[in-house]
Amino acid sequence: MMAIILMIVTALVFPGIILRVRSLASGRKGPRLMQPMKEIAILLGKGSVFGDTTGIVFRIAPAISLSAILCSMLVLPFANQKPVISFDGDFIFFSFLLALGKFFSIIGALDTGSSFQGMGANREALFSMLIEPAFFILLATFAMFTGYTSFSGIFSHFNIAGDYYVLLFSILAVYIFVQIAVIENSRIPVDDPKTHLELTMIHEVMILDNSGFDKALIHIGSYLKFAIFGTLLYNIFATTGMSTFLHVVLFFLVQIVYAVIIGLVESFRARNKMDKNPKFILTILAIAWLAFVLILTMTSRLI
Amino acid sequence: MNIAGIFILLTLVSFLVFFVRNSLKYFLSLFILGAGIIITCLWSLPVLLNKDTIEITIDLPFINDSLRLVIDKISAFFILVINITIPVGFLYAKGYLKPYYKTKTPLHFSIHYFSYIWLYLSMILVVMIREGTAFLIAWEMMAISSFLLVIFDAEDRKVLKTGISYLIQMHVGMFFILVAFLILEKGSGKMDFDSLPVYFSQHSNIILFLLFFIGFGIKAGFVPMHTWLPRAHPAAPSHVSGVMSGVMIKMGIYGIVRVLISLQSDFLVIGLIILGISLISALFGVMMAIMQHDLKQLLAFSSIENIGIIGMGLGLGIIGIAKGNHTLSILGLSGGLLHVLNHSLFKSLLFFNTGSVYQATHTRNMEKLGGLMKKMPWTAALFFIGSLALCGLPPFNGFISEYLIVIGMFKSLPLADLNHSVVLLCAITSLVLAGGLAIFCFTKAFGITFLGQPRSEEAIAPNEACKMMILPQTVTVLFILLIGLASPLFVKPVFEMVTAGFYITDTIPTVESSIMNLSKISILSGIFIGIVILLLVYRSFHLKRRLVTTGPVWGCAYTVSSPKQQYTAASYSYNYNYLAKPLLGTQKIMEEMEEEEIFPGERDFRSFSEDMFRTKLIDVPVGRISGMLKKIAVMQTGEIRHYILYAFVFILFVLLLTFFNLI
Numbered sequence: 001m002m003a004i005i006l007m008i009v010t011a012l013v014f015p016g017i018i019l020r021v022r023s024l025a026s027g028r029k030g031p032r033l034m035q036p037m038k039e040i041a042i043l044l045g046k047g048s049v050f051g052d053t054t055g056i057v058f059r060i061a062p063a064i065s066l067s068a069i070l071c072s073m074l075v076l077p078f079a080n081q082k083p084v085i086s087f088d089g090d091f092i093f094f095s096f097l098l099a100l101g102k103f104f105s106i107i108g109a110l111d112t113g114s115s116f117q118g119m120g121a122n123r124e125a126l127f128s129m130l131i132e133p134a135f136f137i138l139l140a141t142f143a144m145f146t147g148y149t150s151f152s153g154i155f156s157h158f159n160i161a162g163d164y165y166v167l168l169f170s171i172l173a174v175y176i177f178v179q180i181a182v183i184e185n186s187r188i189p190v191d192d193p194k195t196h197l198e199l200t201m202i203h204e205v206m207i208l209d210n211s212g213f214d215k216a217l218i219h220i221g222s223y224l225k226f227a228i229f230g231t232l233l234y235n236i237f238a239t240t241g242m243s244t245f246l247h248v249v250l251f252f253l254v255q256i257v258y259a260v261i262i263g264l265v266e267s268f269r270a271r272n273k274m275d276k277n278p279k280f281i282l283t284i285l286a287i288a289w290l291a292f293v294l295i296l297t298m299t300s301r302l303i
Numbered sequence: 304m305n306i307a308g309i310f311i312l313l314t315l316v317s318f319l320v321f322f323v324r325n326s327l328k329y330f331l332s333l334f335i336l337g338a339g340i341i342i343t344c345l346w347s348l349p350v351l352l353n354k355d356t357i358e359i360t361i362d363l364p365f366i367n368d369s370l371r372l373v374i375d376k377i378s379a380f381f382i383l384v385i386n387i388t389i390p391v392g393f394l395y396a397k398g399y400l401k402p403y404y405k406t407k408t409p410l411h412f413s414i415h416y417f418s419y420i421w422l423y424l425s426m427i428l429v430v431m432i433r434e435g436t437a438f439l440i441a442w443e444m445m446a447i448s449s450f451l452l453v454i455f456d457a458e459d460r461k462v463l464k465t466g467i468s469y470l471i472q473m474h475v476g477m478f479f480i481l482v483a484f485l486i487l488e489k490g491s492g493k494m495d496f497d498s499l500p501v502y503f504s505q506h507s508n509i510i511l512f513l514l515f516f517i518g519f520g521i522k523a524g525f526v527p528m529h530t531w532l533p534r535a536h537p538a539a540p541s542h543v544s545g546v547m548s549g550v551m552i553k554m555g556i557y558g559i560v561r562v563l564i565s566l567q568s569d570f571l572v573i574g575l576i577i578l579g580i581s582l583i584s585a586l587f588g589v590m591m592a593i594m595q596h597d598l599k600q601l602l603a604f605s606s607i608e609n610i611g612i613i614g615m616g617l618g619l620g621i622i623g624i625a626k627g628n629h630t631l632s633i634l635g636l637s638g639g640l641l642h643v644l645n646h647s648l649f650k651s652l653l654f655f656n657t658g659s660v661y662q663a664t665h666t667r668n669m670e671k672l673g674g675l676m677k678k679m680p681w682t683a684a685l686f687f688i689g690s691l692a693l694c695g696l697p698p699f700n701g702f703i704s705e706y707l708i709v710i711g712m713f714k715s716l717p718l719a720d721l722n723h724s725v726v727l728l729c730a731i732t733s734l735v736l737a738g739g740l741a742i743f744c745f746t747k748a749f750g751i752t753f754l755g756q757p758r759s760e761e762a763i764a765p766n767e768a769c770k771m772m773i774l775p776q777t778v779t780v781l782f783i784l785l786i787g788l789a790s791p792l793f794v795k796p797v798f799e800m801v802t803a804g805f806y807i808t809d810t811i812p813t814v815e816s817s818i819m820n821l822s823k824i825s826i827l828s829g830i831f832i833g834i835v836i837l838l839l840v841y842r843s844f845h846l847k848r849r850l851v852t853t854g855p856v857w858g859c860a861y862t863v864s865s866p867k868q869q870y871t872a873a874s875y876s877y878n879y880n881y882l883a884k885p886l887l888g889t890q891k892i893m894e895e896m897e898e899e900e901i902f903p904g905e906r907d908f909r910s911f912s913e914d915m916f917r918t919k920l921i922d923v924p925v926g927r928i929s930g931m932l933k934k935i936a937v938m939q940t941g942e943i944r945h946y947i948l949y950a951f952v953f954i955l956f957v958l959l960l961t962f963f964n965l966i
Contacts, residue, residue, distance in 0.1 A: 047850030053756050054856070055676050063838040071831040087823040088816065089710035093697060096705075097831065099742060100696040106746045110870070113674065113755030114856045118870020125746055126878050129739030133732045136709075140716055140731055144724065147717040149710065198859055208857045213845055217838075278882050292728055301721045 003078035003231060006248065010227040010255050011220070012037055017256060021263025036223070040216045048212035053113045061108025062214040066221045068101030073224070076231050077152040079238040079247040086152045091139050094151070095132065098184070101221070102128055109206035116198045120205035123274070127190060127202070130281045131183045137288040138176050141295040145169070155235040165298045170236050172291045177236070178258070179284045181229035185222055187262065190280065192271040200274070230255045307361045307372075310342050317420045321413045328409070329397060332416040336393055336423060340386050343427055347379035347386075351796050359431075372431040376800035377564070381430040381557050384644050387782060388549045388651045389423050391775045395655050396542040398772035399662060411455070418451040419543075422551070429554050435484045435494030442480065442554075446473040449551055453539040465538040472521060472531040479518030480558070486511055499565035508569040515562045516577070523555025525614060526584040527916040529607045533591075536603035537667065541658020544599060548606045549651030553643050556613055560640070563621060564804050570625030578618030578730060585611025585737040587916075590883055593744045594912040596872045598657045598667045601748055602650065605693065608737055609646045613639045615730060616708045623715065624805065626723060630813045634711025636801045641794065642704035645692070645786065649701060652689040652779045656682050659772055660752065663765035669872040671759040672752045679767045683753040685776055690745040692783050695738050698828030700786035703794065703821070709734060710820070747875045756866035788828055790821040873910050880910075887912040 023030025186203030454466035588607030616639020623631030692699035
């Protein structure tokens, strides 16, 4: 339960921090920390406009996507605390459920029958499907290292305080997790949510026609996704034998650093050319294989 | 009179289809199928649930011989798979064949129904017969009856040609099985599946296994033996493609499983061979599927992908046996075999609904469809459920089998040595990548066909499929949801079947923990559905109190948008095509724009990707052979004196040979 509460709290401030960092980096003062939440409140208060070519799929897709994200939170542990439900291979369920959410957001976009949304839909489909194996390879390396096949088993037996190899491995793992999170959430360098031209968007162009309640759900979903990956990141760092209070403090520290890094990357880095994206994603896949080689060495299978 | 006697009687009654009145033909066939299903369920369900193998001996009339039918758990499982999809397909056919009543003669229908019954009977026999000759006869009946079903529309030359090419390829497969059986007879003295272990314990396992694998693999559709699949499915009527893809290709899997359970040595090599071919099948199948614009062809390639997933499960299971890793064996084999059932459910569902689309719009080309969901909501909903299940997404059945395979690999990773872990990781990567691409493929198939706006005249005013076509499919949907939501109920018998069939010992811890995990998945799936319902109910409540209007879709400030501006199937896969081109060799045919052409006229654009295996393995060699034969055809002059000359030369030749004592 703890994990869920912490994720919700993180999701409340996370986008605000990114926004603030971006503003500061470009020399502006920036909006208040809770501004994104206010925008969601405004959206929730508004009515809705539906495209006249859209059907039922367009209307139910955002709600189902968000449900998938909410449900996937149930299997995430927090430090030494067990998740709500834990079983062998819960990360398979987790990942496939997120894919289900993606499936719905893609066909929701296709339901509008506009040329822009189809464009975003197929890009999002391709990129997020290409990155899927990286997540599984990374978890396979974790499973090989710890001998467990569930989130809570893996994270409670993964201790970076061991030797330097483990540290190196966890740096790789963190890097891959961050990149997966970036791609899942369609941020720079794969996609730029603040771009002004529809032709160059991925995620934003898919949700052009959503309004009011549905749009609020989509935003909530993407904020929660950040928090989900943030929790996974923290779990890599979390060492056993600390008090829960210390864990919570460290958790927020990690989340803030994570948000600041994303904000800084977005301030100083340009978006990839669209053709470059597959290469970028496949590179991450290659790095995941590198982590596998590292694990082979560490568990003295290779040498 | 015992049950077996009634079964024999059914085969004889089936000939009556030719003689009864027109209106009765369908119902007589339905009665025969129903009776057959009841009988085989009576045989197989007890076996599957608790009992041991049962044996039935039938004294054949007219010939002094008896037929021995053996039903063990594996046979019983495959009988169950057959028994679900066959009746649904036949009930669906009632509505689907209605437009043909005007154009086809009663004889056409008699042959069609008769073949359908015999396809069913022969498949049932294939999974029960152990004796080689009888098995081959049943196998041949299956090929011929399915051939007759495929060429229902034989007035179309293309259909006939496809049908004949299908028949030839089936017989190539049959040839391999025959050779394998002959080798078996020579080695063990008996031509019988039961004598396989005897043979395998004395001889090398690989060669005989490979012969069987190629023979059965052609039926199953493993790459590179898949070439008949993408052609035969679009040619056949939809209920037939559904049954063929859902059930008949699984007979190939049955054959492979039957050989696998008898293996005695060389497990590792054989497991690696199966796994390697399956990985290629899974990836190649889905990669090609994305490029197809013909819905049925897309589904056919996706069948190849799913056969690959089934094969992966089997291959991993055999590798597990080789390594003494019981967890991997039982989870891999159970996952693969459960996927047989799952695929038969969702793939037949997808084919049936593609048939409904074809009946309503007279086209299967996605580029001409679009917006069908508004006119055909039930068909769309059924196709949608099929797509989700096929992509292996929870809470549907496809997820359960993929989960079993993936968790089997993960659980054996910590103990694996270097080679083993590299193999496992390659398999995980490929399986997940194939799953991801399947999502790409089916968002395209569903999105382009059913969502958006109509892309052509045909798709503007289609009628919803009649109730007779939709109602039977609820049975399939029910099974899809049941397996997805109450998986322990279905997985447990599968575990028992695998344990008993492959003689795997020490399985209790794995089985118990897996059942525990699956029940937790069921709980989570239930929670997920609960959240969805809550959120949707709240949403409708929320929107009721607010202003809801409709307006034009955003067209980048361009106000006169038309359906032609929508994303098409080709443009949806454009980005993907950019990546996959080197592997698939996609080609496009278009006229380039002239420089001085100020007002461009109408022009065609077509993109397609050739199946490289088909070109290299079938088209090129066949072309060479027929080229050679054409050259020899110079001798066929039609003048009798030439033929006398040939005879004379031949006699002279033989004489000379005997003169020099050469023969």
